[in-house]
Amino acid sequence: MRSHPGRHVTFVIGLVITLALVATAAVSLVYTPRDPLEMSIAGRLQGPTLAYPLGTDQFGRDLLSRVMRGAITSILVGVIAVGIGMLVGVVFGMLSGYFGGWLDEGFMRLVDAVQGFPAILSALLLAAVFRPTLTISMIAIGVAFLPVFARLTRASFLEFRDRDFVVAARALGAGDGAVIGRHIMPNTLPPLIVQATISFPVAILAEAGLSYLGLGTQPPNPSWGLMLREAQAFLGLNPWYAIFPGGAIAVTVLGLNLLGDGLRDLLDPKTMA
């Protein structure tokens, strides 16, 4: 028996937080209480007030507006980084699992090697060669996701490539492309979708970390990690400056994790004990 999604507490809380995140990002495209880039030297490093509900930063910019705009960066990086990892990983896993042999062996060793490069390490190397940018952080995070997507896809292909329906399709004259694209690929999608939802909050955490180090989003653009980097110098003067952007990250990641856990429970009856 499957429980009704509306009664699954984890799922509902996760969904509400995630919708709030998306709504915040969408609203901030057309409206923020103040211009997130507008400076005011007189109103620097204020705590929360009526005029500035989350206070201001070292240039007197409105933190609420900046935290709102930061949601866009997080969503953008999450989607693009997971997209990169998934796309490249699926291609690797597909070729590995379908063709097997030396190709498989080679690709899998390459995937093992890529596993040695967490996002932070690739970002350091790429930033040293090209200068740090948001694009580089997205690529670095995406590369870090490659192994898990490659392994998942490979496992599915190994499972399905000798099944009757695949053998039948081949016997009817379907080429490799058609067998992969039309017959095996659709079966590999459910675990990939679950993995993508799990990876999304991880990507947001990674972006925040890279921006904190100065390897991601560059000033004056708002990013939660970058705000924390700037806030650290003023911990004694305005502690709220370090609390709100970090809170935004934590709540977002919590919401996405709960949503992912809920989805997995609802989609996979096996985990329902």
Added chain:
Amino acid sequence: MQRYVVRRIAALAATLVFVSLLVFAVVRVLPGDPALIILGLEANPDSVARVRQELGLDRPMPVQYAQWVGRALRGDLGRSIQYDLPVSTLILTRLTVTLPLTLLAAGLMIGAAIPLGVFAATRHRRWGDYLTMTLSQLGVAVPGFWAGLLLILFFSVHLGWVQAGGFDGWGQGVWPALRSLLMPAAALGLFQFAVLARTTRSAVLEVLREEYVKTARAKGLAERRVLFRHALRNALIPIVTVAGVQLGQLLAGSIILESVFYLPGLGRLTLAAISARDLPVVQGVVLFVASMIVMVNAAVDILYGLLDPRIRYG
């Protein structure tokens, strides 16, 4: 048995070749001239030519790769432009901070996560379980560097108990050094702690459903003995695997925490090297850390095979 280990080591060697190729590719093959990166775009052509010759950039690509790997295997990772010291010396010096930080974080993580995970499993679907799982949800959601900032805010800025960071080295004694690593290690281990607690809980829960646990209970063994002798022992295999893989993650994560707490480790060395265009240092550190992570992962894999024959012959 022996064949399994030999096969895994051969795979590790192949993986390490790929690691070195990836680092080399990013630095050398991707567009961008290391000499220009080091000297800046406005450098005069003579010095560019000199640096290119010093770095061996005027030779064919495969020759450069072979020379670079050959030297790296002998422990020669090149020379820092900024410090004019061998990169390997710099790495070894900074490791005296990064490695203890990583190991301390791992110790805290394992010491807290395993008992908590076992506790949650024995209180399955009761308040103790829910409380532990809520804690671990929070641990997974809070970024480590923010946890570090909050610790500084509370213990240093608010209470004034400890200094907000910095590291005076091991010369002052082991205890003061460890004390300045304690907050960073706690923040570093938080995420992995939460993951490991969840892993432990589900591994123990799974084992507790096994027939041999029922048999042990039916024999009339005390619950404590059933739990530690029969259940936890078998649950340890997945726990050790996850913990092993986490070691590599902690090593990478220490790069961020060193920045939060101003610790002179590998991470700060590399970040400073990026600002100073000290490419050999960045290249050396990345090669070193990536190789360490790959080797730890392979060691865990081999250990897993030794512990569980089903993997070895599967």
